[in-house]
Amino acid sequence: MSEISLTVNGKRVSGTAEDRTLLVHFLRENLGLTGTHVGCDTSQCGACVIHVDGKAVKSCTMLAVQASGSSVVTIEGLADGADLHPMQAAFKEHHGLQCGFCTPGMIMTATDMVNRHPEGLDEATVRAELEGNICRCTGYHNIVKAILAASETMSSKGKARQAA
Amino acid sequence: MGIEGVGARVARKEDKRFITGAGRYVDDMVVPGMKHAAFVRSPHAHAQIKNIDVTKAQSMPGVIGVLTGKELKADGIGNLICGWMIHSKDGSPMKMGAWSPLAFDRVRYVGDAVVVVVAETKGQARDAAEAVDISYEELKAVVDAPKALERSAPQIHPEADGNLIFDWELGDSAATNAAIKAAAHITRMKIVNNRLVPNAMEPRAALGHYDKAEDHYTCWTTSQNPHLARLVMSAFYNVAPENKLRVIAPDVGGGFGSKIYIYPEEIICLWASKKTGVPVKWVADRTESFLTDAHGRDHVSTVEMAFDKDNRITGLKVDTIANLGAYMSLFSSCVPTYLYATLLSGQYDIPAIHANVRAVYTNTAPVDAYRGAGRPEATYLLERTMETAARELGVSPAELRRKNFITSFPHQTPVIMNYDAGDYAASLDAAMAAADYAGFAQRKADAANRGKLRGIGMSCYIEACGLAPSAAVGSLGAGVGLWESAEVRVNAAGTIEVLTGSHSHGQGHETTFAQLVNQRFGVPIDSVSIVHGDTDKVQMGMGTYGSRSGAVGMSAVVKALDKVEAKAKKIAAHLLEADEGDIVIENGALKVAGTDKQVPWFQMALAAYTAHNLPGGMEPGLKETSFYDPSNFTFPAGCYVCEVEIDPETGVTEVVQFVAADDFGNIINPMIVEGQVHGGVAQGIGQALLEGTRYDASGQLLTASYMDYTMPRADDLPSFKVSTSNTPCPGNPLGIKGCGEAGAIGSPPAVINAITDAIGITDIAMPASPSTVWAAIRATKH
Secondary structure (H helix, E strand, O other), rough: EEEEEEEEEEEEEEEEEEEOOOOOHHHHHHOOOOOOOOOOOOOOOOEEEEEEOOOOEOOOOOOOHHOOOOOOEEEOOOOOOEOOHHHHHHHOOOOOOOOOHHHHHHHHHHHHHHOOOOOOHHHHHHHHHHHOOOOOOOOOHHHHHHHHHHHHHHHHHHHHHHHH | OOOOOOOOOOOOOOOOHOOOOOEEEEEHOOOOEEEEEEEEEOOOOEEEEEEEEOOOHHHHOEEEEEEEHHHHHHOOOOOOOEEOOOOOOOOEOOOOOOOOOOOOOOEEOOOOOOEEEEEEOOOHHHHHHHOEEEEEOOOOOOOOHHOOOOOOOOOOOOOOHEEEEEEEEEEEEEHHHHHHHHEEEEEEEEEEEOOOOOOOOOOOOEEEEEEEEOOOEEEEOOOOOOOHHHHHHHHHHOOOOOEEEEOOEEEEEOOOOOOOOOHHHHHHHHHHHHHOOOOOEEEEHHHHHHHHEEEEEEEEEEEEEEEOOOEEEEEEEEEEEEEEEOOOOOOOOHHHOOHHHOOOOOOOOOOOOOEEEEEOOOOOOEEEOOOOHHHHHHHHHHHHHHHHHHHHHHHHHHHHHHHEOOOOOOOOOOOEEEEEOOOOHHHHHHHHHOOOOOOOHHHHHHHHHOOOOOEEEEEEOOOOOOOOHHHHHHHHOOOOOEEEEEEEEOOOOOOOOEEEEEOOOOOHHHHHHHHHHHHHOOOHHHEEEOOOOOOOOOOOOOOOOOOOHHHHHHHHHHHHHHHHHHHHHHHHHHOOOOOOHHHHEOOOOEEOOOOEEEEEEHHHEEEEEEEOOOOOOOOOOOOOEEEEEOOOOOOOOOEEEEEEOOOOOOEEEEEEEEEEEEEEOOOHHHHHHHHHHHHHHHHHHHHHHOOOEEEEEOOOOOOOOOOOOOOOOOHHOOOOEEEOOOOOOOOOOOOOOEOOOHHHHHHHHHHHHHHHHHOOOOOOOOOOOOHHHHHHHHHOOO
């Protein structure tokens, strides 16, 4: 067993877990943050994507102990209080989700994608960058649409902030 | 149409919890004292169990119980059943082999559950499961359906001689043979419909909780139809009487058919909870899902299509072998029969049809309904044959189809179905225009200049949805009626709850069902809640599959709304001292038509519950129920056009354009309908290009993870061009037909027709992976 302490969604948390415990299981079972999902056993589906120290990570590929000392953001921590993150809002507006199971991972991947492409995104780039996230419901059509729309919103917000 | 009414593009009410990580799926549920189950599964496709030794596992850390099939039988838990009786053409009933939730004498496929371990943690349960020692005597296995019918094949169930479950037929054999004999042209093909794994993103899960004090069970499960699960677990599996069993299907992460059935695991979690005295949760890992979720398709067919000298179809003869896997899943028998052969007329006027279907046991995972269920198999067979016929006859594929379209309705086919409405030429024209069909030759030439092979293919599909008139399906062997129920509760302050037996696992019912209420009463959808998925809350229901939630589930809501409206108008008329016939409902108020007299909706509701001033003899309250049984199936139809470009050097196929033109009748929310088409088309393209389920000859599943089974990813697909036309369905009060399965039904033949067109060949196996396509191109050069 190991002691683990890290920052999750801005709060310091700590707990004990078996050495073999994956980060996703630590988040779900020890911290009760069940928004991060497990959809496969092989790090293919991306339902468990979170941000670790500002980068998108499949939380099934990390042991919980490896995250000790890190700063983690999960889907539960993305919105700013009652205000949805622009990516969350875009998924709703463009019907980028159906059953909702892949959605948290999609949104976390997508926000990271936008952050890594300050120059903006096009459809081909979005589709290529979604390689690690599987959705069985939407055929990706509206997910791609939502990400492109959020990318616009996020960059215009960024520009507005810079101008101010 | 108001901004939240029928036909409006309303954003989904349910989205907020999903986009903020607040969805509640079965694996998110925690019950005090809850422990974890792991299954020991057969590593062999076919074997006799010689001995099961659990002593070591029982002594492992954290282990609470290790339970076997013998104990399950001793407690009187029943075998799993198939709920649709099919009779062979000789009149004998189908041969159903025994399926024990835990195998105790023989295992019949890799993944067959044998022992369950309950432990403090998931990890401890798995560790102990590995310590269970089972000795097997391996038997010869067979995975291929035609081979299972050979004399040398191993016998899988003693009940089914030669592994034949039934040998069934539909249609007029003599008339069809005569048409073929007299034909000016016959197109003959062998059609293989590949086996698919449904792969809802949420793996199956169950949480069983036995309450000793109340002698009562609660089951949280990933189900598309919790009431059906309760009924079957009570009536057939002897888990508990219905009044002692509550089944809850909370947020469910996709189903596509695979979560209709009652599987061994939910039965075992309930039983194990009683045995061990703790709540027991099981969640499949993805490989368990691949091994044990009911698979889809897996047909091998031969077809003969006869034409007269004017290229009109005169007869269709089909022979199909359907692989049902190692056990008969809940609805497995109706998929290759009444959901398949009844659709073999397609959109065409065919005077004579005969289909013969043999269903076969093999040592593979059970096969049952997967998005479309029988109708994709019928469509693939017909539309591949039509395309081939057009090429053989030297006529345009579009014009051959158009010439044979059914154009007057109602139309009785020779295979049971009575089509009520449609305009097949309208969707063909819309698809061809959207695809710029006329400009294809130029695009092909341009592609050739770039060294690419470009092809175009179409598919005109029809399906039967809105399952289904209870008396009709009863006469065909169904063990249940396929009506739906709804209850509309108007609360004292005017907010509304709609309780429905339909279940949403991605379809957006919380929004679309509320739109019906908004349309009727003008109340905002935020003050309408849709309640579903809990047998303690909703009276009874048959669940969601076969694109039935709109045509059947919403129709039940409409009938209940009719009753609410009638009573509300009576109350308003009494309050306003007006004639009941003069009351109209507009913008959330009940008004006397042509006057300024009105009572707000909430005030009328309050009056219903204070009961201080109601019409004489009226009962207080405002809550109405309806059970709606449809009078016919519904018949969505459409035309899909796919355009591909193939790199002959690598065999990689790119879908460069995909057009879907559908007729779903009236539409409640176009945004949601489009989403359903997108998802269905992606699954159909997946079947055609990517998804191949492979067992080796010994019955090991080689494609049991996302490393091995190719799921469609975003960069495998284009954005889709979708549109709808509308011939309203005359059979239900909303005029809607259903849209959930169309995409998966219509798309595979369009893709394969495009690929064979590009390469200049007659057929190619699905999935047309790069290696398959590359080999096919090479073969044309020798």
